[in-house]
Amino acid sequence: MSSPAAARIVIDLDLPGPTISRHLYGHFAEHLGRCVYDGFYVGESSDLPNEGGIRLDVVEALRALNIPNLRWPGGCFADEYHWMNGIGPRSDRPGMVNTNWGNVEENNHFGTHEFMALCELLGAEAYVNGNVGSGTVQEMSDWVEYLTRSGDSPMVRLRKANGREEPWKVPFWGIGNEAWGCGGNLSADAYVELARRYATFCREHDGNKLYRIAAGASDDDLAWTEALMKSISTLGGEPRNIFQAISVHYYTVPGTWEHKGSATEFGVDDYYRTMIKAQDIDRVLTGHSTVMDAYDPKRKIGLVLDEWGTWWDVEPGTNPGFLYQQNALRDALVASLHFDVFHRHAERLVMANIAQTVNVLQAMLLTDAGGGLVLTPTYHVFEMNKGHHDATSVPVHLVDRPTPYALEGKELELLTASASVKDDRALVSVTNLDPGAPADVVLDLRGATIRGHQGRLLTAPELQAHNSAADPQAVVPVPLTDVTIDDRGLRLTLPPHSFATVELDL
Numbered sequence: 001m002s003s004p005a006a007a008r009i010v011i012d013l014d015l016p017g018p019t020i021s022r023h024l025y026g027h028f029a030e031h032l033g034r035c036v037y038d039g040f041y042v043g044e045s046s047d048l049p050n051e052g053g054i055r056l057d058v059v060e061a062l063r064a065l066n067i068p069n070l071r072w073p074g075g076c077f078a079d080e081y082h083w084m085n086g087i088g089p090r091s092d093r094p095g096m097v098n099t100n101w102g103n104v105e106e107n108n109h110f111g112t113h114e115f116m117a118l119c120e121l122l123g124a125e126a127y128v129n130g131n132v133g134s135g136t137v138q139e140m141s142d143w144v145e146y147l148t149r150s151g152d153s154p155m156v157r158l159r160k161a162n163g164r165e166e167p168w169k170v171p172f173w174g175i176g177n178e179a180w181g182c183g184g185n186l187s188a189d190a191y192v193e194l195a196r197r198y199a200t201f202c203r204e205h206d207g208n209k210l211y212r213i214a215a216g217a218s219d220d221d222l223a224w225t226e227a228l229m230k231s232i233s234t235l236g237g238e239p240r241n242i243f244q245a246i247s248v249h250y251y252t253v254p255g256t257w258e259h260k261g262s263a264t265e266f267g268v269d270d271y272y273r274t275m276i277k278a279q280d281i282d283r284v285l286t287g288h289s290t291v292m293d294a295y296d297p298k299r300k301i302g303l304v305l306d307e308w309g310t311w312w313d314v315e316p317g318t319n320p321g322f323l324y325q326q327n328a329l330r331d332a333l334v335a336s337l338h339f340d341v342f343h344r345h346a347e348r349l350v351m352a353n354i355a356q357t358v359n360v361l362q363a364m365l366l367t368d369a370g371g372g373l374v375l376t377p378t379y380h381v382f383e384m385n386k387g388h389h390d391a392t393s394v395p396v397h398l399v400d401r402p403t404p405y406a407l408e409g410k411e412l413e414l415l416t417a418s419a420s421v422k423d424d425r426a427l428v429s430v431t432n433l434d435p436g437a438p439a440d441v442v443l444d445l446r447g448a449t450i451r452g453h454q455g456r457l458l459t460a461p462e463l464q465a466h467n468s469a470a471d472p473q474a475v476v477p478v479p480l481t482d483v484t485i486d487d488r489g490l491r492l493t494l495p496p497h498s499f500a501t502v503e504l505d506l
């Protein structure tokens, strides 16, 4: 192991910044591989403990994260999903082919009622993604009415006939998905017209406030964001109230789409490339925010990163269309790095949804049909960062820091951190991205008296370490013991490739 790098992080605990919405810790469940079926939903006849077919150990694990919202039914699937096929007696529901994901047959047994029941069990707010690509305006409008209207109307009568008397609350509504690709291969201008039209007919029934999210760009496509912003801008005045947010997608794929690399078998350069790619989320969010600022300087329109995370080659022997991948300590550090960036962008970035919650891409949970449930290293980052939900961000300055690592003309900052304050507590998150050297970090805590502290650490001997049914505790949080009082605040020693949180009593 190399000698420790010295760092000093100044944290101004009495300088309140924007609120870190709990929705930055949001989730995503698509009809893809074993996310919905086998993951969330096993059916009422399953031997596994379930309520209405929903797996209760999965619910319990996600409740422990205070899961704030769940996006469904896609992704690409959203634009070929016809919601009317997923209501009524399950045996009568027509099937369809899931052409995006494995060409398998979808039986529609998990539909609107099952999704809303899942949200209720989780205590999560619903983010329903409507179908623009192959659905009609009427179909989307009817879905909103079916879900959210009370009293008496054609859709209300249909909902009641299917067993649900009261309307649900649905706060978040997506107007299609990736319209530039699987959502219809549209040009930005063509989609902009559709977004305005579909959003118009997503009505607010009986006080259900709808936050309509227009399908946004991928990565650096700033022109897409600009086209959407232009279409609702009033040249510096209030934006037109047609949709309230714009999405963007960003995946950490350090290789090519054809050769993304293995989730667990990789070398140190692969690790650096991954972290450099993950760190680039900051530049991408800055780009979209800057475009939005030009049209909406008061930041009324939200930016929603409703798909993010690592994307590796599927695990050997699994269906290539199911996107099932393991999740190592490296993935956890990708997540902790993203959260620091999200906290810095909290004024414009109002929601983020990791792709995806169970059994797909950078999952929190890996399940097997026999009842196994593994909490991934990424799960633990979400859990350790819970204290940031709806907390006030405070400025963090890396005054002294390790020399960035240079690779292939790019640089990686080896230390990343963020902090927030809520009531009489503060939470500091710090990640040491150096794979070979510990970091001696002074937290220079200003603006408050520290009455106590508790630290937690997530690391493992190897970056490739991961949890599995055979070894579910290979990467789990432990108390951070290497913390001492320093003249300036606290001094911590972080092992190589580690993530730590320090909770401060103020």
Ligand code: AHR
Pocket (backbone or CB within 6 Å): 030, 074, 075, 076, 077, 177, 178, 307, 355, 356, 361
């Ligand atoms: O999350 C998997 C897929 O990635 C989603 O369906 C799509 O929106 C994106 O391309």
